Amino acid sequence: MIQKYIETLAKDPLFDESDSENFPKGAYKPDFEFRKIRFLMPELQGASRQGRFMYVVHQASCSVYPVWIYTHEEYRQRPSDQELKEQFAIIEEMNIVDVDSPPS
Numbered sequence: 001m002i003q004k005y006i007e008t009l010a011k012d013p014l015f016d017e018s019d020s021e022n023f024p025k026g027a028y029k030p031d032f033e034f035r036k037i038r039f040l041m042p043e044l045q046g047a048s049r050q051g052r053f054m055y056v057v058h059q060a061s062c063s064v065y066p067v068w069i070y071t072h073e074e075y076r077q078r079p080s081d082q083e084l085k086e087q088f089a090i091i092e093e094m095n096i097v098d099v100d101s102p103p104s
Helices: 002-011 081-094
Strands: 018-020 032-040 050-058 063-070
Touching: 002 050, 002 063, 050 081, 063 081
Parallel strands: none
Antiparallel strands: 018 032, 032 050, 050 063
8 A cells, every 4th residue: 555655656746645744843844845645544443543654755856755654553643753853854864866956
C-alpha cells in the first residue's frame, strides 16, 4: 500500500488524498511543504485503524521525502515535535539540489 502512495507521489506530490500538516514549532522552511495521507488499516480498531503517512515536499526540486508512518496506537497524536525535527534535519541535509544552478 505504501509503495502505491510513493508511486503516486512521484507523479503528484500534492495529490488530493493528502492534507497539509503543521510543521513542528521552529522547523518551518518556506521551500518545503509538510503533508499527511490517511489510509485504512482494517486489522486495527478505533482511531488506530487509520494509518498516517507523513512526508515533505521540496517544492523547487519537486522532491518527496517520507518522514513517518504511524497509527494512534503508536502515538496518541503524532510523533513528538523533537522526533519530527530530527527527521527534518536529515531531509534538509539530504536536499543538496541547487535548483538555481544548472548541472555542469
